[in-house]
Amino acid sequence: MDLLDLADNPIPAGCRLEMISTSDGVRLRTARWPALPGGTKGTVCLFPGWSETIEKYFHVVERLRQRGFAVAIVEWRGQGGSTRLTDDPGKGHVRSFRHYLRDIEAFRRRVVLPDCPPPYFALGHSMGGGILLSAGRFLAPTFDRLVLTAPMLGLPQRTTMPGFRRLLLRFCVRCGAGPRYIPGQRRRAGTARSFERNPLTSDPDRYRVNEAILAARPLYRLAAPTLGWVSAATRMFDLLAAPDLADAMPAPVMLVNSGADTVVSRLAIETMARALRNPAYVLIHGARHEIMMEREVYAAQFWAAFDAFIPGSSE
Known part of the structure; x- marks a missing residue:
């Protein structure tokens, strides 16, 4: 599927769009851009x-290239434009988050x-950061x-799933209900x-701009996650909580x-910052979930x- 080019969100120049296949035969949409002339800082x-x-990240691509990166x-x-895993393209589904590692490996190789x-x-942002x-x-x-x-390391306290509900969820998935929507989520997602x-x-x-992208390409909008996706996410949270x-x-x-x-859980991110041996931790007060999509007063703090963290980076 070609990239969507909008007047308010043009495709950055020099794009190379490519569909690649994973080891299990899933097709992934990828794109790459060379560094701007004089940029030699890596990728x-x-x-x-x-x-x-x-398409949502075109402006991020531009800011990175201005810093000298491919x-x-x-x-x-x-x-997005990658292979859907169910017959309903609105379902956000995966059987195991380990399958996303196949995506990383194909992309890397x-x-x-x-x-x-x-x-x-x-x-990496949110789910991508957790993976x-x-x-x-x-x-x-x-x-x-x-x-x-x-990074999606856990859910906010108000949506945290108690142990018995998690066990019930995993039982339902084992019984074949994994590809089904979370009850009630599809209806709420359809509400503007x-x-x-x-x-x-x-x-x-x-x-x-982000809403315009979804309006022009309705296929891009996922309606809601499935029972299988949520169950797989809880297993990733357990892995991330491991002491080693x-x-x-x-x-x-x-x-x-x-x-x-x-x-996502802000507390889980704070806890992870304490656990890692070599982290940098930044808290941007007032910013909502998507810091790279935020107003400049917040986004500037991220950049x-x-x-300061990435060697050689400066705009």
Whole structure:
């Protein structure tokens, strides 16, 4: 599927769009851009969050290239222009988060290593950040440093699933209900959400652009997660809570916590920052979940931290 080119969100020049296949036959949409002339600082690999697309990150690509980096990005299986895993394209589904590691490996072997200049840095948001952190030694020796914005390491307290409900969920999945929507979620997802009520960004222009992308390409919008996806996510949270996780991280990590985030657990991110041996931790007060989509008063704080953490980075 070609990239969507909108007047308010043009495709950055020099894009190379490519569909690649994973080891289990899933087709993934990827894109890469060379560094701007004079840029020799390596490549930033972007790993989006749940229900995010390449188009949503065009302005991030531009900011990274202005810093001297080449950029590569992949859409996870089951979203964007990548292969859907059920007959209903609105379902956010996966049987195991370990399957996302196959996406990383295909992206690394078929796009990053052969076509992008080293050194390599990973920039993961939300679900993408949780997947990268759970990958541990699997990422070595490719990525020199990891920047994770609002990584999905747990759910907010109000949505945390008690033990008995988690056991019931896993029982339902084993009985074949994994591809079904979470009860009630599809109906709520179909209800239009105003800018004022959205939990993702306080920037009305960025919100408008992202909604325009979804309006032009309805296939991109996931309606809701499935029982299987939620069950798989809880298993990833258990893995991330393991006491030996810190020993498995191959590279320095910067965790970026958004102070007004209601989508993922801020406490889980703080706890992880204490557990890791070599982290940088940044808390941006007032920012909502998607810091790279936020108003400049918040986004500028993120980019300042990024520049300080990634060697050679400056705009």
